[in-house]
Amino acid sequence: MDPDALSAALVAVIAPLAEARREGASDGLSAADFPLDRPKNRDHGDWASNAALKLAKSVGVNPREFAAEIAAGLEALDGIASVEVAGPGFINIRLDAATAGSLAKTIVDAGAAFGTSDVLAGEVINLEFVSANPTGPIHLGGTRWAAVGDSLARILSSQGAKVTREYYFNDHGAQIDRFARSLAAAWAGEPAPEDGYGGAYIGDIARRVALAYDGDLAALDPDTRQEVFRERGVGFMFDEIKRSLHDFGVDFDVYFHENELHESGAVARAVERLRELGRIYESEGATWLRTTDFGDDKDRVVIKSDGKPAYISGDLAYYLDKRERGFTRCIIMLGADHHGYVQRLMAMCAAFGDEPYVNLQILIGQMVNLVKDGQPVRMSKRAGTVVTMEDLVDIVGADAARYALTRSSTDSNLDVDLDVLQKRTNDNPVFYVQYAHARTHNVARNAVASGVDRSVFAPEALTHETESALLGALQEFPRVVAYSAEVHEPHRIARALEELAGLYHRWYDNCRVIPLGDQPVEDVHRTRLWLNDATGQVLRNGLTLLGVSAPERM
Structure with a gap:
């Protein structure tokens, strides 16, 4: 019995009990009103509900007394072994072994689809992340967003949303001018401008521009030469950024060029739309957006008094373009x-008439620090000033880098310990999870060699306490994925995988899939192979959502 079926059964039991005490008390009750929780202590059962506590006051009864009535109704249902009332009125539910164990076959039959749903069907989502300026390699902050953003896209898609990964290509503005001047200076053998960019990559890009230019750069006037370095240098730099992202397992559906907003008239169209909505006014020779009407601390200049667009003008045009x-x-x-x-x-x-935090959602990520030998790593051999995506991948590999950057909440600063990520031990979280997956395949290979197959499925045989705990974690996986999509937090999946890996390792130590010595193959061994394979499937599904490989051998 899955959580949805159990919640529906709970409503079916509660409704007549509530109606009997107060007419109309059952109106509108649904499974969504009574979410089930996993007890922290597995001795308390498989599921827990506070339904009696929520309803007792409205139906005029003592919560514990009402809980006892609900418990009696649940105990009469097939698949439920026992129901206990705890504390002031909590209901602890234990499924019988066959009902709980049936999940193993459900997972194996579902395969890669286990954990997916259509709850976000109809949602068309634009997910913009990384969007680093094309003036240098991607630093660690952008690398964290690459890992988290791509994982979030996978998670949202798994719940039925249509997701477009978008990179906002900042090829307009002062930072591009500084980049072009830096390239021109490097080509001429001069120091970087005071406000320019340093690092070995600047010299590399400058040499590539010079080699690709069909003509004599030295014969050009300085402004024309700088324009050559701007146009070609930005292209070369962005090619490197895209290559680094691809090697990291991240590819985008759309690369949107900021310059297009200014050249296509999109800014003017956005201002005109807002003017039609009554959000625009003129003052002191400038054009303003009345953002204080919507909670901003001050109104914002959109077009400056000199006729040039202010920074927010690009945001307005870009948001409208997405919608x-x-x-x-x-x-x-x-x-x-x-x-x-x-x-x-x-x-x-x-101001555009949309709903903040619904049509537009902003995720803020905190800083990432690398640590080695207990000391922060601050310098890149290539970039000079910051540690880059390539540096991290070169040291620990893409899998370890992605997992390490995704397994913690983006709300907090993150210290990535390179010494830990290079270990092939249980101290390394990605190794711990990947090894659990590889172990499931090793067990399956050895089972075949020992004559154990999945020809029989007897879920009532899965009675060991470690099997109950493992099944409980497997059952939770779809809810973890759904909640991760709802709150945009991929780290919840990583933490669930680590818990699952630990439970699997404990089960492996206590329950044999392959008989010892000359013992015959029994139905319990065949059924445990189903459970083993189900665990491998869920570990694989979770790692795939994080963009991390699931090796079959380690």
Whole structure:
């Protein structure tokens, strides 16, 4: 009996009991009103409910007394071994072994689909992440967003949403000018401009531009030469960024060029739309957006008095463009230094007539630090000033890097210990989970060699306490994935996988799939093979959602 079926059964038991005490008390009751929880202590059963506590007051009865009535009704149902009332009125439910164990076959039969749902069907989501300026390699903050963003896209898609991964290509503005000047200086053998970019990669890109240019750079006037370095240098740099992301397992559906917003008239169209909505006014020779009407601390200049667009003008045009492309929800992942932008972006969303935090959602990620030998790692051999995505992948590999960056909440700063990630021990969380998956395949291979197959499935045989705990964790996986999608937190899946791996290892130590010595193969061994394979499937599904490989041998 899965949680949804059990919740439905709970409602079926509660409704007549509530109606008998107060007419109309059962109106509108649904399974969503009574979510089930997993008891922290497995001795308390498989599921727990506080339904009696929630309803007791409305039906005019003591919660513990009402819980006892509900418990009696549940105990009469097939598949439920026992129901106990605890504390002031909590209901602890234990499934019989056959009902609980049937999950193993359900998972194996479902395969890669286990954990998916259609709860987000109809949602068309634009997920924008990384969007690093094309002026240098991706630093650790962008690397964290690459790992988390790609995982979130996979998770949202698994719940039925149509997700477009989008990279906002910042090829407009002062930072591109500084990049072009830096390249030109490196080509000429001069020091980088005071406000420019350093690092060995600048010299590399400058040499590539010079080799690719069909002509004599030295014969060009400085402005024309700088334009050559701008146009070609940005292209070469962005090619490197895309290659680094691809090697990290991240590819985007759309690369949106900021310059297009200014060249296509999109900014003017956005301003005109807001003017039609009554959100725009003129003052002191400038054009303003009335964002204070929507919670911002001050109104924002959109077009400056000199006629040039202000920074927010690009945001307005870009958001409107996304909505006009048919996205029902726009999710933008930003670094910690952008925290102050959230309120003005939400005000912008409201000014267009949309719902803040629904049509537009902003995720803020905190900083990442690398640690080796107990000391912070601050310098890159290639970039010079910051540690890059390539540095991290070169040291620990893409799998370990992605897992380490995804397994913690983005709300907190993250210290990544390189010494731990290079170990092939249980101290290394990605090794711990991947090894559990590889072990399930090793057990399956050895089972075949020993004559154990899945020709029989007898779930009532799965009675060991470690089997109950393992089945409980497997049952939770779809709910963890669904909740991760709802709150945009992929780290919950990583933590669930680590818990599952630990439970599997304990089960492996206590329950044999392969008989000892000359003992015959029995139905319990065949059924345990189902459980073994189900665990491997869930570990594989979870690692896939995180963009991490699931090796069959280690």
